[in-house]
Amino acid sequence: MLHVAFLIPLFPLVGFVVLLTFGRRLGNPLAGWIGTIAVAGAFVATIITFAGLLGRPSNAREFTQSYFSWIPVGGLQVKWAVLVDPLSIFMCLFVTGVSMLIHLYSIGYMHEDRDYSKFFIYLNAFVFSMVLLVLANNLLVTFVGWEGVGVCSYWLVAFWFERDSAASAGKKAFMYNRIGDVGFLLAMFLIFSKVGSLNYLTIFSHTHLLGSATATAAVLLLFLAATGKSAQIPLFNWLPDAMEGPTPVSALIHAATMVTAGVYLLCRMNPILGLSSDGRWVIAIIGCATAFVAATIASSQHDIKKVLAFSTVSQIGYMVLAVGCGAYIAALFLMVCHAFYKGLLFLAAGSVIHGLEDEQELARMGALRKWLPWTFATFLVGWLAIAGIPPLAGFWSKGDVLANVYAKSFPLYVAGVITAFLTAYYMSRLFYLTFTGKARWQEAAGDQPAHHTPHESPWVMRIPLLVLAFCAFFGGVLDLPWTNRGLNNFLGPVFAGTLYHDNLSMTSQWVLLAIDGVIAVAGLAVAWVLWRVTASRPALTPAFLERVWYWDDFYDALIGRPGQAVARFSATVIDAKVIDGAVNGVASLVKSSSTGARRLQTGYVRNYALGIVLGLAAILVFMVSRTWWS
């Protein structure tokens, strides 16, 4: 059954090709259905492969399928090949599953868009790239998927390209990722120069060829790549701009799947991370800092999608923190739960935006509970899950991360708990401002008229909400602490030897979980007091937080504007005056020194040129004729 693995990328690829060729003719909604079916096929293929994997003993769950050679040059031999193992199939399961639901949702959400079929072309291309990323058996094919999801993200963020802000946001996302890509490329060069291969299994069986300094360099370079793709400090600020894309895109790419690719890469490379304790500390500290910084920013945003965007950055910060602690499975547990509840929150937010005719300002919402009952109920589950209220998915997965961090480093744990409080707080603020209080959308604000009565979304949009709400509620069962821990058992062999064991007693674990629960409730309560009745508290949303710690302004002043000046100076002064000036200077020198000889010559390049062509032609003709008869 493992042999069907090739169908996982093939289905969305075929969907992409079909839609690219016939999309416009298939039209609305057939193109959407074809796209959805293609991804559903990939999901089924994944389940069959998964079953095949489970049928093998747990130490033999590794299966390579090679298709054809890609770059065979001397010692560098790269094939198009996939590696089916617990990690790749775990990723494929939730990637294809969530993607399928979001495709279905998009059939409704994009219903009125003039580029309806194009949307599904991009979406299928994205799913193809994403499964390629996680299934690849070597770093270079992973990089193909890595760049593929990046370019799909570029297209989808800039989907409404007639809006300048959308076009710029797409470009920004691509550029920030390119900076990370330099890290990915250099890591590959470094690993190839030491190991002579880019295959994961070859690298892992030859870690003795990497010295500790090399390993640290490789880890930091890979982490640079991860900071770009997974929106971590210092490359995190493209993600909020990426909210310019349609909301299903935000849910799929910028919450559930693509942005976790950096975490996946670090998990995949765990044998290399295992060689560098320094590297892992850097990862842990950056992850923790990102989680905290992004949570503070999320608490003061005024746009429903921006809150969720910074929340995503913060949650991925938790995953990165867990990776830095060596708690890879905790990171992956949080990743899948996050895919459920954040995907759900974005889709529900999309339903709100849809219901209010493209309104995203929290100040123009409120009391939607009555008008959008389905959206309200599902959003409620997502909110409680991410806030960490037991027994929902977020409580168990975040708890797992924090328990590992507690055992590893107390200061990081404290920062993690504070962030958990902030998480519960900003999500509750978002919830109250959207669904409770006064119906502010009924009033005109400034030059904007009051909204019409909001309408609930159609069933194609509601079904994904319900499925995801179910998963966000019960996701914790994947790895409950007192059970035999399904996820740990399944993924364990991938991390044999590098996984951190917190060795906490059952009592300590329960105490830590209790603390998590109390913190979550405290966050809810504080937000309830502050935001239940009023929608505006300027003291709690200072400009410093609203403007993202002035991060963009800082980059603009440090790199953006000086860079433009350097480019202009290079073009107008160095190239035009200095280099070309020197060339023309030599030319005029020759010209003035040869005035005496000039009379002998006509001075027209044209005549020289004709002279040359005739002369050369004569020589060549002579040569050829001699050749022919000799």
Next chain:
Amino acid sequence: MSHHPGFPYLTVLILLPAAGALLAAVLPNASRVVYRLIGIVTSLAVLGFAIAVGFLLQAGNGGYQFTSHHVWAKSLGISWYVGVDGISLFLVLMAAVLFPIVLVSAKSNRDPRAFVGWMLLLEAACMGSFLSLDLILFFLFFELTLVPAYFIIGGWGYAGRAYAAIKFFVYTFFGSAFLLVGILVVAFLHQSQTGVLTFSLPALEHTHFSSTTGILLFLAFTSAFAIKAPLFPFHTWSPDAYAEAPTGGSMILAGVLAKLGTYGIIRFDLNLFPQASRTLAPLLLTLAVIGILYGAVVACAQRDMKRLIAYSSLAQIGFIALGTFAFTTQGLTGGVLLMVNHGLITAALFLLVGWIYERRHTWQVNELRGLQRPAPVLAAIFTVSMLASIGLPGLNGFVSEFLILSGTFLTHRWWAVVATLGVIFAALYLLWAYQQVFHGKPKPADEKTRDLSWAERGIIAPLIILIVVLGIYPKPVLDRITPSVNRLVDRVELVTHTHQPPVARFGTNGAEVQATVRSAP
């Protein structure tokens, strides 16, 4: 020098376009269609022969094949000596693909007779340059390319064509003078050592040079090639020439003629002066890296799309030089492959901006806006070409870029690190230009921009197909380039007593050897 089929394929590759040019020249007052037909049929026939050569070439054999050697003037040591190997084969094929596209797309040019004639002559000269194994023969063809190129820029170019054409001609002619002197010195030194006067490359490879002589000769050859390529800082003729030339001229200038420079470096510099190439490698690598970053930075400041592509080419040529002077299997193979890939990508980009110009009569990015709405197919094809140029994996540019950088990293780590930063810039200026031209709300003048016709789609389709296919399955190409590159690397290593790291040849086994050597006292 094995495999000697009876049919003189290579001679036909050179003479056929020349004959076509002659036919166009002698046929007076025929209609436009006739001249166009001569151009298209001739260049397609050349393509057919080139494909045949590609199929018949033995893949595992790195040496020269299809050689034909006819002494022309025994007393002067000059021969009609042509041959092809994995390094030249794909340049020949790439040129053979580009010329028909140029000739088909240039449908509305005035004076089709002269245009077709010059273009076919140019094709003959390019084929001759890539296939010559005799230095004088090479020089004749190398010089002969100048003339049709000059007339094409001057005759069918845009506003600043006169200045651009003269600058192009004088500048590259200037470099050639050094080349000619260099060739003569090499031959005379060889004669003084062996008593035989010959210009045959395989024979001259055995000439011994003192280190100073070798360096001086290397510089003489390289000055001609560096100008032709162009390498930083000899590039200032190229933005003018590329911008002012007609679309077809820009395609051939940047796609094919530029490769004569980089090809010359690999074929002649490395074979004749391995020691000097090694000694001066740091200099060339540094110029290459500067070119990569500088070309990209200056491209960021361009408002004219053709100039932007010109500076982007400067950066790409820098990558070719980087891979060449890394002296590793991966670096050199990547360099050769990038010559081919860059030819295809740049030709596609010039063709596309040419079509934009036909519609809107401007290349200025800030005079265009929102073209993706009225012209979605144009936008999509532009996107593919742009992404190939940026180095998106899955498209052809990435394969060569990755090989060059990973190969350079093996021997010249820090040059590779700095050059890798170049990948950021490439995305910066191209995405910026794309956003300016294709994104945003179209202005009234933009709204009626015609999308690509079916004919235009058909013309560019071969380039786009090659961009995609060579990105996913470059193996047939790499399997033919690598043996020739290995032969060259072996030769350089034999002469200079240096070795590339074992991983380059032997992968993981090589890495084990490396580790053992390092841990030994």
